[in-house]
Amino acid sequence: MTARWGNACDIVVFGGTGDLAMRKLLPALYYLHRDRHLHPQTRILALARARHEPEAYRRLVRRHVSQHVASADFSEDSWGSFSARLDYMPLDISQRLEFARLARHLGDSPGRVRVFYLATLPDLFAPTALHLHGAGLVDDQARIVLEKPLGESLATARRVNDQIGSVFDESRVFRIDHFLGKEAVQNLLALRFGNALFEPLWRNGHIDHVQISVLETVGVENRGAYYDQAGAMRDMVQNHLLQLLCLVAMEAPVHFEPEAVRNEKLKILEALRPITGMDVQDQTVRGQYSRGRRAGETLPAYYFEKSVDHDSNTETYVALRAEIDNWRWAGVPFYLRTGKSLAQRKSEIVIQFKSVPHRLFPGTTPEGNRLVIRLQPDESISLSLMAKSPGRGMALQEVELDLHFDEAFKRRRWDAYERLLLDVIEGDATLFMRRDEIEAAWRWVDPIIGGWQEVYRSPKRYAAGSWGPEAADSLLERAGHAWFDERGD
Template identity: 50%
Template sequence: MQTDSSFTFVLFGGTGDLSMRKILPALFEAHRAGGMLADSGKIVAVARHVADRADYLEWVNEHVKPHVSKNGVDETAWASFLDRIEFVKIDLGNPEDFALLRDAVSDMPGIRVFYLATGPSLFVPICRALASVGLNENSRIVLEKPLGYDLKSSNAINDAVGEIFAEEQIYRIDHYLGKEPVQNLLALRFGNVLFEPLWRREWVESIQITIAEELGVEARGDFYDNTGALRDMVQNHLLQLLSIVAMEPPHSMDSDSVRDEKLRVLRALKPIDPRDISKIAVRGQYHAGVIRGNAVPAYATEPGVKPDSTTETFVAVKVEIENWRWAGVPFFLRTGKRLADRVAEIVVNFRAVPHSALGASALRGGANRLVIRLQPNETIRLYCLAKQPGEGMNLASVHLDLAFDRFFREGQMEAYQRLLLDVINGRLALFVRRDEQEAAWRWVEPILDEWAASHKPPKPYAAGTWGPAAASAMLAQHDTCWLEEEN
């Protein structure tokens, strides 16, 4: 991916955790690869916790280096990367300080990218301050999630930002859309005749999408306790993955063609009747437990969390899509913290053969399935039945395996690296459009409202397990189970 696009990349929240762990490491990898970033491109960090550029570079050396280049840091590349970085000390609460930023970037080349790695409460003040000094022209703005607390607050932010930046200037980032297997899902579906005839209700029994974490809330207790898993993961990551899985073939891979098809899926989600929420949605909260031999505390005792908190750390929900392709096929979405393993995957369970002369195993649903693993190891695995060697016609499950790190000799691109390059080069297809975001909020709001009104506590589950038993019971009603339960 070669580029001659000059750019000035302005990073708000330049000393924050996201900048240290993801954004600057991704920019370094693009720089180290050569040719991905224009030589003239500059990175301008904005923060108030360090004094000057020298202090900031010292901060970067300490906090970014541990997150780059798994096989060691190329010191020559690292030194030349640091040469790209400038620093402006700004108090984001003081709009007059933005004149300092304007003066710093006025002679820098190319498109300006403003990355808001800050809390959402700062999005609108930053955008207004940028406009006050004329920095909203010839620019792009990147907004991290969460964008609002509900549909109303999300619309308020989008309305305010939309008064300053045109929609084509706004990049709402969801890093799961930048992961290699998600891109390969599009390639598998729309580049091969093999899967498209099967990708419909006649041949698909159910679909599971899981994002599971072993970690708890870490140092984010204050934030998480006011957010919860439904807002933090379902409204954005999981519904975006669902829309990619279920979308119709786009006219082309340009940004609006792809996003138009995703929007059609989100608008076709079966509306939620509040009376049915207890049947189609499970929320849980982790209690003390053991993960990989280490004792971990209950959520309610984590720093920043209220002792009587009813915030959910686990959600499982059944989704239906009311269109001709997917009518009657249940989609099961699941996410949680302090679960038994760190995994993100999409499981497409195909229907059993209608009649088998080979025994009952061929009539079992899910004998044929496609498993797209997003993390920790990125693979695509197609399961089918084959005869076991030896006497008799005994069937066993086997799989065809596409492990990207073994098949492709060139290194894979991390999600943030791909998405940051897309911002610099003006590619919007992997970013969330406003109407997509509104449709997702509109669908989850009845669940949020019902949980808030019911005052019922989340179902408890021990850390190190796969969540409340009710999540398994929900799938059992459809004569299926979560993938790890079958194995």
């Protein structure tokens, strides 16, 4: 395979023993190494408080990487050369003086790209950046990667951004949302702006409504302490779902380059109609899972999960109706929902087109065409059309045109973190969130959270393993719509 690497760099992973590093970051780096996207002199240094010797850490990483990459993709040769890049150093992020030891370990390499990936609690973002600066590790080639959520409100997001910005120039801050690295999400942009077919129809004259769903079957698992403070709105809606909404609704950028793409996303966030006061009750639903069953298994209530307050009112489910006040989308509702411990795991975007204006054929009025972009568990795009049913007469039935990426492209699809990590190394911020995007999203979300505190303190209960609160169905039914689900009931 021909080498395709750029400059040598140091990739420093804070939180190197955590779940994100083991399940996502290190397997992604293994693939980038195996496929020769990393310069031969690129080093990977993991940091955490645990007192591992480097060789013991490599054995730990080997066990996890071998579990999280396809068995056919893991080889002893690739692992051997990958592990030679990999090093480990115990470090307590809260101790400023330990960063001098990190600086000595990395050595003095002027002009070398350094990527500092903070796979840590958000509270540690700003202190870590300041400690890196104090140790002389921040220069024009240093980049910092921040996981979501950034802040807990507009005020806290601004404070963190100010602190990070005092050390790192905005062009070197990479706020990551792994949804934006998914193949199907980028294919949404290709579908819209690479084909003449859809763009004339991509507006309120032809689209009835849009649904964006990110549903999970798992509960909070081992994230109870974090999740009970964050909730579904801060954990998912403020970042993942609003970013997906932006990609559906944005205008075509002048160029496919970072600032042009992010400028268009920002315009959508600024055009979102505020949800305030009593509208919070009418246009949002917040829920929390109670004890339930799925496939014969008893599932616990949220307040019995590990590290969760037994009297918690934290939401594990959110559904809401958003509207965009601009010429293209005026009058088109965007329905967003996300939740834990639900009946089915899926992430998808549904574009529901309007029905034909006049019934020409006998029978019921045909359904409007529907475009479904599926992000997980499989990645695909399907378009529903009305076609004549075989036989006599002109009875119509719905058929689907499907594009399954696994079948259409006979090669391995990159994981989102592979693409995003390589973008960071190369300095391409197109698929990352800019400061003003983050703050615009919080500016829209904060009044909803504030409204909940005033008029909607107690979340609606839904049984674990179900489709969520009944109120979420009513939210759409009031407008004559329904969630696009394959429900058994």
